[in-house]
Amino acid sequence: MNTNLSRRHFLRGAGALLTLPFMESLGRLSAFGSSAATRPPLRMGIFSTTGGTVLESWKMPSGGALTKLPSILRSLDFCKDDLLLLTGLANNGKCENLNGHESCAFTHLTAAQNASRIGGRPIASISVDQAVADAVGKETMFPSLEFGLSNNETVYSFRKDGTTAPYENDPRLVFERMFRGRKPVVPNWSRRAANLAELTQGSANRDSYERSVIDLVLDDAKSLQRRLGRADQQRLDEYLASVRSVEERIDFIESRQRLDVLDSQNPGPSRIHVPDALTAESARYIWKNTNRIHQDPERHGEYISLMADLMILAFQTDSTRVCTFACGSDEAMFPGVVTVGYERHCHTLEHQGNASFVPDADPISREACRQIHAWYTSLFAEMVRKMKALDEGGSSLLDNTMLLYTSYMADGGHGREECPALLVGGAGGTLKGGRQIDFQKKTPVANLYLEMMNRMGVQADRFGNSHGADGAVYDGKLPGLSQA
Amino acid sequence: MACTAAGCRLQIVHPASRFVLFFIRIAFGIALAFAVAANAADVFEEQLRPILDANCFQCHGGKKQKGGVELASFFNQESVIKKYKLWRNVLQQVETNEMPPEDEKVSLSEGDRAKLVAGLKQTLALLESDHPLLLDPGPGPIRRLSRAEYGNTIRDLIGIEFDAGKEVGMPEDNTGTGYANLASALIIPRAAMEKYFMAADAILARLYSDPDVKTPDKRRDQAAFKALFSNATADRAAAETLIRQFLRRAYRRPVAQSEVERALKVFDTSAAKGDPFPLAIRRVLKPILVSPSFLFRIEEDQPDQTGPVSASRVSDVELASRLSYFLWASMPDEPLLALAESNSLSQVLEAQVKRMLADPRAEALTENFTLKWLQLERLAAARPSTEFFPTFNDKLKRAMKEEVTTFCDHLRADDRSILELLDADYTFANEELGKLYGLQSVAGKEFQRVTLKPEDHRGGVLGMAGILTETSHTNRTSPTQRGKWVLEVIFGTPPAPPPPDAGMFKDEKKSKEPKDFREKLAQHASDAVCAGCHRKLDPLGFGLDNYDAIGAWRPTSAALNTGGELPGGEKFSGATELRQILWKRRDEFERNFVSQLLTYGLGRELDYFDVRTVSKIKARLDQEGHQFSTLVLGIVNSYPFLNRRPAEPAATALLR
Incomplete structure (x- = not known):
């Protein structure tokens, strides 16, 4: 040789x-x-929408046991006990040479203290998904999977070496990547x-x-x-x-x-479900052009459901244990989803309706934004419902998963205070759901990422600006996630 | 390496023995003139720094850096010219009495102000001199083919139109507003390699199944490749010839026999297994399509006779690739490569450039440079609301794009004056667009050249609906965005980005309700943090308010105030007068356009040593007329285009 x-x-x-x-x-x-291979492993999924949220319809007036869910989250009512709504988190690292969307995106999953673009190249510290992938990724076919409509501005995933992890926007390609030359099998x-x-x-x-x-x-x-x-x-x-x-x-x-x-x-007890759109030859090219996704919410919804199915497939077949889906697009149109006013263009609605100073916002556009976010949640809820129904041998896939439902902005005005953060799933019994926890204002979102990393087995007590942020608190932790 | 060795030698020299130091500098043949310059009086060190110390450092020194500006770490003229953009700004602000601000406790005397202005001008003038520090072609690092270059290269190498990158979901190059060919951004992220492997599979699958592949296309060099399918004697010798030809074109250089042998091994293994000839060849092609020599543009360091690697002229073969990727965003064709291999390219450079500019492949220059410079990709995201603009639809949007594209490509293909970008008496339109412009004479779907009269209010990119729409909101114009576009694109002087917490008209303590949008914007811009930039941006944008958010003309009226005053004190009313003012500033535009195309041509951001290159090219343009080809030739014949140095600057390493 x-x-x-x-x-x-x-x-x-x-x-x-x-x-x-x-x-x-x-x-x-x-x-x-x-690894303790007789028990299903823990998975981490991030489902991040565009455009922030509408705060008053996202959280309850104050923390405690979840009672009637706020309207954006209402479609998750069936799994209320699996929800942990976290408020008060901020992501206020310093950004240079970036526009509003880039500032939010580059700091989103990195909680970077400094983000910028140098020589055209996006710069930030490692993101939470990649940090976890570095630790647990060796055990699966893919250290992590990233997909969705991320574009040149909405870059979320940064590696340790400073490169960015590209997002696959064609669901067919995600599927082929996972199962080329290999049949989906449930372990x-x-x-x-x-x-x-x-x-x-x-x-x-x-x-x-x-x-x-x-x-x-x-x-x-x-x-x-x-x-x-x-x-x-x-x-x-x-x-x-x-x-x-x-x-x-x-x-x-x-x-x-x-x-x-x-x-x-x-094989394991659960059945595999592969949507036709991922394999049928006739559907081969429909996702190549993202234009229709942007124009037509029906197509957009189909797209989100397919991506959600891919996340389920990836976890169910143990192809990866870390998955990030960039859901939605600021540039999409929402006729039919938005039923108030005349404007249907998401970005315009975000700016008109989501001014961080609420009394200045146009109430009709704000209602439109609320409708869009409730729509995203309804699609997310379908994914959760399916995960809850998948038996992994005495526990459900949802029990063994930690999902983060979030957005790269806090609000449609490029805000980074009051970031939306909803943990869903049992995380192998390490989260106690059914609650809203209010943390001190400006608590770094980095603390949340540390909590997630620790649960995924990453030995770390600092991450991003957990200890350097303006408002750093709780020594990088979020007290009370595991028990009331 | 070499530079480090030079650095070590300097370190062991006793600081006092200037003579020895001097000797070594001569020995490296770089810094003789520098040593002389260093001995000459440094006006910055002797006169300017004390004035700055007394008047500026309290806000822009070690303790405070207001506006992010720090000046105390500059000690001599060299350090100043290396950060010339900052110091040009300083000069301008001191000269126009913007700095020091009135409310600060310092008072810069008129004498000192004059001294500071004169001294800074003298220092910055060094950028145009023969100062040895400026004898630097900039780094020529190896770089990956950009996504566009990769697609074009595959097209020209294989001879089929097929976007393999799209097929396998290869990510776009993420350079923000920069040109996609910037070397600094062209690294290979780990996940991308998998895409190149998939793309190679997709290309070969297409190649081996596409019946059209045998159709000759004179424009492309596919003769050699076609041999693959029509080879009568499919033996090892034929394979060797074929592989050698393919390697040379894929690697864009002559190949060594050892490289051919290496590839032949794969052929042999496959043939030994009984694979038919075409399949065995196919097995060889895949590794070539993912090898570094194909995926990267590689230029080698040339060690000179004295030892250290320093600036050197690129070889003719390297020059061929520089040319083809500049003008075509693709590989050299056969005539170009053949000239380069016989070392005669340099003698016929001008003729080759003209040939290449006239070739349809040069559309890539319009696509990847001119349109990117105009930020035309923003038009795709523009969504004027049908409520306000019922005539707007996708057809009109496509026409808007087509106008800009056709005009810019015409500039290249017909070798027009670059000043026509600023103002021209013609444009291209079809009926759809003609309606928007009020040009009754235009009929039909096809684009046609239209001669413009002054009362048409068009001509040049500032009158183009595509540009005016991409800088507007969905329901109204955005004077701020348009002003920013003019400063950034036309003059190359973008304002700093707004502070991250800048509100969208967030005004919590309103003194009174604004009566209209202009007043609302004025209130917002009165915030000291915002005012500096908005004062420069907004008037330009209000001047263009005669064009609505989809670029239709609307006259100035009681309801539409299009007057304004620029920071220099120039007053105007309406788009026509504003455009006259901009035309007077065409020198600044020209300089910027030269800088932009040079940036694209070199595939790197410009640096201080490029300032004089830009000046030389501009001087030539002013002398010989402003034809596009004159500009391209100026770039091709420039020092940085013809020379290179390793990524670590030899000159500065020596000075450290």
Whole structure:
């Protein structure tokens, strides 16, 4: 295996690459085994809408047990006991060289103390989804999945290395990414440990065409590397790291396929539901053009439901344990959803109706915004309902999931005070729902992210501006989430 | 590396032995003139800094940085010219008595003010000099093909029109308002690599199934590629020839035999398994389409004879790619690459540039540069409300876009004067748009050239409905957005973004109800934080208020006050007078347009050492007329376009 040797040598030389793909994939397999594999794992889903919320219709006048739900949340009434409504959170890191939407977006999931754009590139600290993916992502096919109508302004997910995680906006592509060359299978969590033990005895096919492609590409990089200056070598390292993640994926798919075979002999109790729109050839191109989603709420609703189904599928088949959906669009039109006034353009309504100083807002536009947010919630509620119905062997998918329903803004006027935050699901028994908790004004939203990270098994006591924000409080925690 | 080595040598030199230091600088052949300059009197250090110390540092020094402006860390002329934008601003504010502000306790004497103004002018004038610090072509880092470049390159390499990026959902390049080819943003995020693999699969699947692929298309270089399907002797030698040709075009340079051999190995493995010839070839193509030599534009550092790597001329082969990606956003074609390989491109540069500009592929320049500069992508998001603008529909919106696109591409293809962007006696319209403009003579769906009269109130981009609509709200015009657009796009002097907490007319302690929108905006802008910018923005926008939110003309009336006063004191009433004032400032526009195209051409933000390049190109334009090709040639023949240095600046490393 001469080529392999030289490649190892090269990978080491590349600096950024410390471990070998082969070693790495062995490590990942044992990571499967080491987790308490007889119980379903905890998943984290973020469902983030555009345009903030309308505060008076989002929360109750004061905290305590949830009684009659505020109108935006009313469609979640069936799972009231699974809801934990958190108020008082703010996200007030400093932004430079950004417009209103970018300021809110870049700080949204990062709670970054400083966000900006340098040389055109979005800059912020790591986002909560990526921080969790770094910790638990090795156990699944994808460390995390991100999808939805995120655009050049609404960038939410930032990696540790400063790059951004792109959002897939075509649901078909999300599906193909998860299940290309692989059938959706529900793991039988009670048999997982046994299956893994059997798996580690087999051996992977390390002589595929895909691997020879990688080898050739790395060879090209290697001969280039010698001829480049230092700064350029760093750029090539970024390229190599990304090639390597493709290589890891290839390795992982192989072992995962064998695990799927074992799982499928004795699958978990829940049924798989794959909507036709994800597989039918006739529906192949309908999502390529996002124009109709923006113009037609019926199509938009279908789109959101499909994405929600994908999040369920991803969790149900354990393709990933971290999933973020950028729901909605500030640029969408809402005829039929909005039934008051004449304006139907979301962005205009947000600005006219969602002024952070409520008496200045146009009440008709504000009502229109409320209608839009109630509509988003109704679609989110459908997803929750489905998760609640999926049995993972004595507990539901919702019991084993921590969903955050939120928005990248606090209000449609680019506000970052009073961020909407609703936790849904049992989070493996670590959340006690049925309540609204009012935190001190300006409590950093970073505290919430820390609480979520800790529940997902990330050992951290600081995140974003948890301790540096104007209003930092509670030592980075949110007291009382687990019990009343 | 080399620069570091130079730095080490400097460190071990005793500070007192200036002679040795001097000697080393000569040895590196860079800083001789600099040493002379350093010995000359530094007017900033000697005269200006004490004045600044006494009058400015209390607000803009180490303790306080009002408005984010800090001046105390500047000690000499060099540090000033490196941050020339800041200091130009300082100069302008001191010269117009804006600074120091009246209510501050300092009083800058008239003598000192004059000294400060003269000294800063003298210092900033160094930017136009032959100061050795300015002999810097800027960094030429390797860069990934932008999404648009990738699509065009695939098109020209394979010969099929197919947007593989869209097919696999490749993310758009996120550069905000910057051009998508900025090197700094063109990294490869981890998730993107998977997309390139998927795209390669999609391209090959399309290529091997598309019946049209055998149709010859003279515009594209696909002859070599077609051989793949019609090869009579499908043996290893044929494969080798084919692979060599393909590699050369994909990598846009001559390839080494070792590179061919490497690719052939994949062919051999496949052929040994009994795969038919076309399939074995297909297996070779995939790795090429995801290799760094294809996905990146790569220029190599040229070590010079004395050792350290410094600025050097790019090779002809590298120049060919610089040209083709500048003008076509795509790979070099066969004539260009052949010229480059025989090292004769430099001699025929001008003819090649003219050929390339006239080629339809140069539409990419309009698409990726001119329209992006005009921020035309904003038009897609504009949604004038039908309640207020019942005549507005998608057809009209498409016509608006078409006008701007056709006009700008005509500028390139017919080699018109760039000043026509500011004012022209013609435009392009169809019946749809003609109705909006009140041009009765235009009939039919097709776009046609229309000669304009002054009473048509059109001509130049400021009279185009697309521009006027993209800078409006859904129900009304936005004088602030239009003013910002003029400052940013036309003159290249964007105002600072509003503070994040700037309200949308949030006014909690209103003194009185505003009587109209103008007064409402005035109240909002009276806040000291806002006033500085709104004073510059709003008058420009009110002047353009003769155009409504979809760009239809409406005369000034009692209900429509279009008068205003610019910060310089110039007064005007209405769009026609305002546009005359803007025309008088065409020099500033021209300079900005040169800077913008140079930014795009180089694929990087401009720096202090580029100021004089811009001046030289502008001088040539003023001398030879303002044709688009003159501008492009000025850029192509400029020092930074023809030269490069490694990403770490050799010159500054030496000075540290």
